[in-house]
Amino acid sequence: MPVAPAPQPAPEPTSRAERKERTRQAILDAALELSSDRSFASVSLREVARAVGIVPTAFYRHFASMEELGVALADDTMRLLRSVLRDARRNPGPSNAQASLAALLGQVRDHELAFRFLARERHGGHPAVARAFTVELRLLTRELAVDLARIPQLAAWNTDDLEMAANLLVTSMFEVVLDLLAVAPGRAAETEVLTRGEKQMRLIMLGMAAWNPLHD
Amino acid sequence: MPVAPAPQPAPEPTSRAERKERTRQAILDAALELSSDRSFASVSLREVARAVGIVPTAFYRHFASMEELGVALADDTMRLLRSVLRDARRNPGPSNAQASLAALLGQVRDHELAFRFLARERHGGHPAVARAFTVELRLLTRELAVDLARIPQLAAWNTDDLEMAANLLVTSMFEVVLDLLAVAPGRAAETEVLTRGEKQMRLIMLGMAAWNPLHD
DNA sequence: TCATTCAGTGCACATTCGTACACTGAGTTC
DNA sequence: GAACTCAGTGTACGAATGTGCACTGAATGA
Numbered sequence: 001m002p003v004a005p006a007p008q009p010a011p012e013p014t015s016r017a018e019r020k021e022r023t024r025q026a027i028l029d030a031a032l033e034l035s036s037d038r039s040f041a042s043v044s045l046r047e048v049a050r051a052v053g054i055v056p057t058a059f060y061r062h063f064a065s066m067e068e069l070g071v072a073l074a075d076d077t078m079r080l081l082r083s084v085l086r087d088a089r090r091n092p093g094p095s096n097a098q099a100s101l102a103a104l105l106g107q108v109r110d111h112e113l114a115f116r117f118l119a120r121e122r123h124g125g126h127p128a129v130a131r132a133f134t135v136e137l138r139l140l141t142r143e144l145a146v147d148l149a150r151i152p153q154l155a156a157w158n159t160d161d162l163e164m165a166a167n168l169l170v171t172s173m174f175e176v177v178l179d180l181l182a183v184a185p186g187r188a189a190e191t192e193v194l195t196r197g198e199k200q201m202r203l204i205m206l207g208m209a210a211w212n213p214l215h216d
Numbered sequence: 217m218p219v220a221p222a223p224q225p226a227p228e229p230t231s232r233a234e235r236k237e238r239t240r241q242a243i244l245d246a247a248l249e250l251s252s253d254r255s256f257a258s259v260s261l262r263e264v265a266r267a268v269g270i271v272p273t274a275f276y277r278h279f280a281s282m283e284e285l286g287v288a289l290a291d292d293t294m295r296l297l298r299s300v301l302r303d304a305r306r307n308p309g310p311s312n313a314q315a316s317l318a319a320l321l322g323q324v325r326d327h328e329l330a331f332r333f334l335a336r337e338r339h340g341g342h343p344a345v346a347r348a349f350t351v352e353l354r355l356l357t358r359e360l361a362v363d364l365a366r367i368p369q370l371a372a373w374n375t376d377d378l379e380m381a382a383n384l385l386v387t388s389m390f391e392v393v394l395d396l397l398a399v400a401p402g403r404a405a406e407t408e409v410l411t412r413g414e415k416q417m418r419l420i421m422l423g424m425a426a427w428n429p430l431h432d
Numbered sequence: 433t434c435a436t437t438c439a440g441t442g443c444a445c446a447t448t449c450g451t452a453c454a455c456t457g458a459g460t461t462c
Numbered sequence: 463g464a465a466c467t468c469a470g471t472g473t474a475c476g477a478a479t480g481t482g483c484a485c486t487g488a489a490t491g492a
């Protein structure tokens with residue numbers, strides 16, 4: 001059978017706003033891709049334009065500067081992070097560490113570029129971007145602390161200690177994410193990272209069980 | 217008394233090798249300073265030369281490229297990290313968390329630029345630099361695991377679990393360092409970070425005490 | 433003392449960069 | 463269907479960059 005002249009494969013978006021949004025997304029995607037293995041600050045406006053297939057000056061129809069692009073990218077990344085965590089919250093809770101870790105792995109692999117951007121720009125990028133990420137992680141810690149407060153065994157804990165423990169859990173799991181980004185998917189090293197992360201989570205929870213909230 | 221013509225304030229190094237080494241150090245220092253609030257990759261060769269007070273092409277008498285400078289900077293930072301940890305090892309051990317944290321604070325404040333470089337380039341920089349840092353941290357974890365193995369209460373632990381716990385301790389303390397870099401020295405926020413870090417260290421050790429190494 | 437070495441100079445050049453400006457033409461609005 | 467909007471084009475410019483090359487002059491070593 002000879003090739004058919006492509007009946008209706010692309011429904012032709014044609015709407016002007018839609019085309020603009022499409023280009024905007026292409027810029028965001030290209031910037032994420034280009035900064036996947038070097039700092040975002042070293043990506044030039046012209047490079048992004050070249051990757052998208054537009055002329056450099058057309059970039060300004062979407063963002064006033066590369067810095068603004070960076071902030072938009074950070075916003076998107078945080079939105080993703082939030083949705084990931086909302087899903088995680090819907091789960092039975094931090095009871096079964098293994099299932100949580102498996103879910104985390106799936107999210108990391110599905111949004112590898114975004115997580116890579118997060119890892120890279122959290123301390124490496126523009127101060128404004130770093131600050132935004134820090135605020136987001138602090139918020140996340142606070143929410144986890146609220147979740148923890150609902151656990152009967154932790155009823156006697158004060159807020160400070162709850163946040164202390166939540167912070168430890170969050171940073172440890174974030175560390176797992178960073179390690180996952182550094183190993184090849186599906187190989188033995190990946191399983192090792194997950195196993196270690198799961199054990200660390202269990203160890204922390206053992207510590208929480210033994211913690212005396214009235215100690216000081 | 218009118219200004220004296222400076223009797224012997226600078227003993228004039230004069231040795232050629234010494235002068236070269238001095239310039240090399242100045243380049244390293246300038247690069248560290250320039251990359252203290254933005255990515256090293258965004259610092260240009262000419263900027264460094266300008267800061268040092270030499271002409272751009274003179275840079276090549278010391279480093280073949282900015283990348284080589286980055287690697288040298290990473291080497292220096294790792295050397296410092298190692299010496300910091302060697303000192304920490306000499307202490308009574310991880311028994312008194314509070315003293316360890318205080319020592320850590322001192323080191324961070326004494327070498328703030330170096331730690332900032334570490335924080336920034338660990339995931340944000342050139343892959344080669346990131347890899348070097350990762351190897352160093354893994355080595356450090358292994359050494360801590362050896363230290364832990366010497367503790368009588370942990371005699372029954374297998375190597376994997378020891379490294380798992382050591383990794384948790386190292387990453388948690390590293391997180392404290394990152395937090396310290398983000399808060400002003402001597403303010404209340406700094407004390408909060410230290411207090412939290414100390415509690416987290418104690419919580420982890422409580423977890424270790426409750427851990428059953430034969431569980432799986 | 434004199435020839436050699438080499439850290440630093442000065443100039444030059446091709447590239448790349450961000451961005452100003454005037455434009456085009458397809459989609460939108462009346 | 464005429465006027466308008468505006469995403470994307472094309473040209474152009476000044477500024478900054480990395481680096482090649484010939485040089486200078488003080489420290490070095492015979």
